[in-house]
Amino acid sequence: MQANTSTTKKAGSINNAFASHFAKSMFLSVLGLLILSFIGTRMFTHVDLNLYGYMVGTIVFIGGFFYRFIAWGERPPAKIFIKKGIKLLFRKSTPQTTAEHLITYRFIWNRGIYRWTQHILIGFGCILSCFVTFPLVFGWMYFTMDDNGMYNIIFMGIQVMTVSAEGIIAQLSYNALNITAVMVITGVCMVLYRRLKNMQARAEQTFMYDFLPLIMLLLVSVTGLALTFMNMFLHGAGQPFMSLIHQWSVIITLIYLPFGKLAHIPFRPLSVFARNYREHYMEQAPKPCKVCGDYFVSVEQSNDVINVLGTNDIEFAKKEGFHLAELCLPCRRKYRIAQFSGFPTHQVKVKEANQNANG
Amino acid sequence: MNKRLYLELENCIGCRSCLAACTQCGGHDERNRNYVYDVNPLVNTQTMPLMCLHCVNPACARSCPAQAIQIHETGAVLSALVEKCIGCQNCTIACPYGIPKFDTEQNLMYKCDLCIDRSKDGIPPMCASVCPTNTLQWLTDEEIERKQKQFNVKNDKWVTSIHLENETNVRVNLPGILQGITKLY
Ligand code: SF4
Ligand code: SF4
Numbered sequence: 001m002q003a004n005t006s007t008t009k010k011a012g013s014i015n016n017a018f019a020s021h022f023a024k025s026m027f028l029s030v031l032g033l034l035i036l037s038f039i040g041t042r043m044f045t046h047v048d049l050n051l052y053g054y055m056v057g058t059i060v061f062i063g064g065f066f067y068r069f070i071a072w073g074e075r076p077p078a079k080i081f082i083k084k085g086i087k088l089l090f091r092k093s094t095p096q097t098t099a100e101h102l103i104t105y106r107f108i109w110n111r112g113i114y115r116w117t118q119h120i121l122i123g124f125g126c127i128l129s130c131f132v133t134f135p136l137v138f139g140w141m142y143f144t145m146d147d148n149g150m151y152n153i154i155f156m157g158i159q160v161m162t163v164s165a166e167g168i169i170a171q172l173s174y175n176a177l178n179i180t181a182v183m184v185i186t187g188v189c190m191v192l193y194r195r196l197k198n199m200q201a202r203a204e205q206t207f208m209y210d211f212l213p214l215i216m217l218l219l220v221s222v223t224g225l226a227l228t229f230m231n232m233f234l235h236g237a238g239q240p241f242m243s244l245i246h247q248w249s250v251i252i253t254l255i256y257l258p259f260g261k262l263a264h265i266p267f268r269p270l271s272v273f274a275r276n277y278r279e280h281y282m283e284q285a286p287k288p289c290k291v292c293g294d295y296f297v298s299v300e301q302s303n304d305v306i307n308v309l310g311t312n313d314i315e316f317a318k319k320e321g322f323h324l325a326e327l328c329l330p331c332r333r334k335y336r337i338a339q340f341s342g343f344p345t346h347q348v349k350v351k352e353a354n355q356n357a358n359g
Numbered sequence: 360m361n362k363r364l365y366l367e368l369e370n371c372i373g374c375r376s377c378l379a380a381c382t383q384c385g386g387h388d389e390r391n392r393n394y395v396y397d398v399n400p401l402v403n404t405q406t407m408p409l410m411c412l413h414c415v416n417p418a419c420a421r422s423c424p425a426q427a428i429q430i431h432e433t434g435a436v437l438s439a440l441v442e443k444c445i446g447c448q449n450c451t452i453a454c455p456y457g458i459p460k461f462d463t464e465q466n467l468m469y470k471c472d473l474c475i476d477r478s479k480d481g482i483p484p485m486c487a488s489v490c491p492t493n494t495l496q497w498l499t500d501e502e503i504e505r506k507q508k509q510f511n512v513k514n515d516k517w518v519t520s521i522h523l524e525n526e527t528n529v530r531v532n533l534p535g536i537l538q539g540i541t542k543l544y
Contacts, residue, residue, distance in 0.1 A: 077424040077449060107466035111441070200386020203476030204437070264442040267425065271466065274424070274447035297452055305422050305452045312421040316455045316524055324455045324524070332457030337396045337407050339522060340368055340533060350400045357378035357391045 025066045030059060036156075037138045054137045057251030061258070065266060068258040072267075076311045080304050085273025088280050094272065101271050114190070121187030122217065125180040126265075132176050178228050181221040188218045213261045219249040277301070289328035291335070291346050296328035361433075362497050364473065364487055364529045365506075366408065370494040371395065373406030377486035377495060384474045384485045392438075392460060392471040393486055408494060410486065411436065411458045411471035412527035419470070422453035427468070434528040435473040444468050455524040503530050 073082055100106040105123070109116040135141035135155070144152045146162075151170055153161045163169045191214055195201045205211065223246035230239050257263065281298035289296055305325045309316065316324035324332055327346075334346035373395055381391035393410035417436045420428035427443035428450060430436055439450075439459075446466035451459045459470040474484035482488075483497030490496070498506075523531065 072426070075424070075426075077422050081424045081445075081447060101466075107446075107464070110462075110464040111467065198386075199476055200384075203385065203479065261442065267443070268445075270425065271445035274445045278447065297448070301449070302452060305449055308422050308449070309418055309453055312416070312418075314416065314418050314421060314525070316418070325452050327457070329451060329457040332455070333394055333409055334396060336409060336456050337398060340407055340531070341398045341405070343399050345396065345398055345400075348400055350397075352396075354375065355378070355391075355394050357375060357382050358389075 021066075021070050025070070026063060029062050029066075033059075033138060036140060051137045053247045054133070054250060057247075057254045058134070058137065060251075061254035064255060065258040068263060069266065076308045077304075078270075080308065081270060081273050081277060084277050085270065088273070088276040091276050091280060093279065094276060097272050097275050098269075101275070102268060114194070118187045118190040118194070121183045122191070123187075125183035125187060125221075126217070129177055129180040129184075132173075132180075177224055181225045184217055184221040185225075188214050188221070209261050213253070213256065216249060216253040216256065220246065220253055223249060287326070289331050290322040290326045291331040292328060292349075294328050302326055362478075362481060362483070362499050363503065364410075364413075364484060365496045365498045365503050366410075366529065366531045367494055367496065367506075368407045368531065368533045369405070370492040371406045371408055372492055373397070373404065374491060376489045376491060377408055377410075380485035380489040381471075385476045386438075386472070387474075388469070390460075390469065392458075392469060408486075409456065409458075410529070411454075411473075412456060412523065412529040412531070413471075413473060415526040415528060418453040418455060418525075419450035419459055422449040423447075424449065431472075431475055431479065433473075433475075433479055435475050435478060436470075437475060438470050438472045439468040441467060507532065 072078055105116060105119055108119050141153065141155045144154060145165070146152065149165045150162050151165050152159050153163065153173075161169070195205055195210065195214075201210075223242055226242050227239060227246060230236060230242060253262075258266070278298065278301065281300035285299040286295035287297050287299045287302045288294065302325050306323050309325070318324065324335075327335060330352040331346050334348075334352070337345040338347075375395050377393055378391040378395060381387060381393050382389045393408060395406055395408050398405040398407055413434060413436050415434070417428070417430065420426075420430060420436060423439075424447060425443045425445045427439040427445070428436060429440065444467050446461075446463075446468075448461050448468065450468055450470075451457070451461055459468050461468050474482075478484050487495040487497040
């Protein structure tokens with residue numbers, strides 16, 4: 001279904017650009033990771049080879065991510081938002097929009113408190129886990145222990161803190177992943193419950209798109225917690241095996257991420273771009289409707305949409321001398337009624353009314 | 360048996376049952392996604408419904424930067440995927456019929472999905488199930504063809520197919536009253 005909405009017309013030229021873009025992005029990221037690890041591990045003297053599998057998984061993930069992102073970014077509408085969004089990144093409202101869209105998820109709150117709670121639990125559970133694990137995997141952060149029962153936390157090769165092995169910070173860092181695992185498990189259970197109960201969800205969901213990522217997240221969290229459990233209560237029995245399953249599930253999740261439902265995580269920042277784009281161009285030049293004269297969108301967006309449709313060979317220019325994207329929504333609907341009936345409904349100066357039923 | 364939504368516009372009496380029914384569909388969050396308009400509001404009572412026509416090459420989906428509007432295998436053009444929609448409102452500008460609605464609070468577009476939880480199993484969408492005047496019907500292609508034959512009197516006065524902007528999965532018909540002609544059935 002994904003392919004349905006992408007253009008196939010210019011496949012040749014896309015592929016050309018794609019190969020070079022892809023190679024370039026890939027090269028730069030892997031190089032960046034290598035340099036960071038080189039610094040972080042004090043010239044590779046503190047590499048934790050137990051974490052080697054994750055490293056490979058991450059690199060495969062980066063490859064998949066660029067593949068998906070670049071293919072997607074080549075679609076005409078996406079290209080416009082990326083290009084203009086970057087230009088408009090430094091608006092005054094950007095920090096607030098970013099916080100609302102990417103940290104507090106205000107719009108999800110407005111969709112429902114249940115959804116917001118599950119999203120916060122899973123989202124922050126995953127993000128915090130990544131903050132803990134990635135620096136460990138790439139050696140950007142590691143611990144050394146002095147004889148006196150104190151831990152040194154080394155970040156990017158610099159000793160940032162010395163904490164008591166029994167202290168609260170140490171406790172928090174040992175248990176960070178356990179806490180996030182519980183968050184993710186709670187969140188995933190809430191989601192699964194909704195998916196099994198909600199009729200619309202049941203109609204639209206598919207196993208690969210909606211359930212697989214949830215099952216993978218559950219597997220990652222449960223095996224992670226199991227590792228702790230085995231450490232604490234079974235003296236490490238079964239640990240090597242469990243750690244393999246855990247590692248495997250993390251790697252599969254990472255590889256799946258760019259192609260399934262979780263792909264919305266790296267794509268979400270685009271919503272900040274979209275908001276900036278709308279606000280900026282609306283301030284610059286609002287577009288009056290060609291029929292009623294009300295401002296309804298920016299001139300820029302109206303033109304961009306017309307061009308994007310043009311690249312898809314869709315053309316809604318009318319004999320009256322306007323393009324349909326130049327009419328506000330009510331006028332565009334009334335214009336349609338006019339086409340149906342032969343009577344110019346859109347010319348009658350009566351405001352649209354009675355269109356919302358109370359459910 | 361594949362069925363389509365079929366609109367016989369002139370039957371509409373403006374009762375707005377379809378709007379009310381739309382709010383009650385499983386995933387519609389109690390908000391309707393269709394419209395009913397007065398054709399000549401200050402003069403007569405003729406009304407017509409308007410809803411997503413489920414374009415074969417949908418402008419809304421083509422203009423969406425986030426690939427949030429998916430096309431179901433039945434041809435229904437679905438409402439925005441909640442996790443993908445980035446709230447740019449391109450789709451509302453692109454749709455030639457002005458159908459998609461946008462919720463600024465939720466930063467989310469929503470539109471007619473032909474009650475996909477019903478129609479994918481061949482059950483008519485809510486609007487067609489409640490329409491008391493057969494303006495909205497759920498028919499097979501053969502049934503639609505039969506109707507068009509019945510209406511086509513070849514005297515240039517019957518309009519049996521209306522100019523649309525593009526090819527659509529919903530079929531629209533206007534068999535004649537507005538041309539001052541009495542209906543045959
Ligand atoms: S009628 Fe509008 S909303 Fe419906 S499929 Fe066509 S372009 Fe999309
Ligand atoms: S508002 Fe949402 S569904 Fe509509 S074009 Fe933008 S991202 Fe796509």
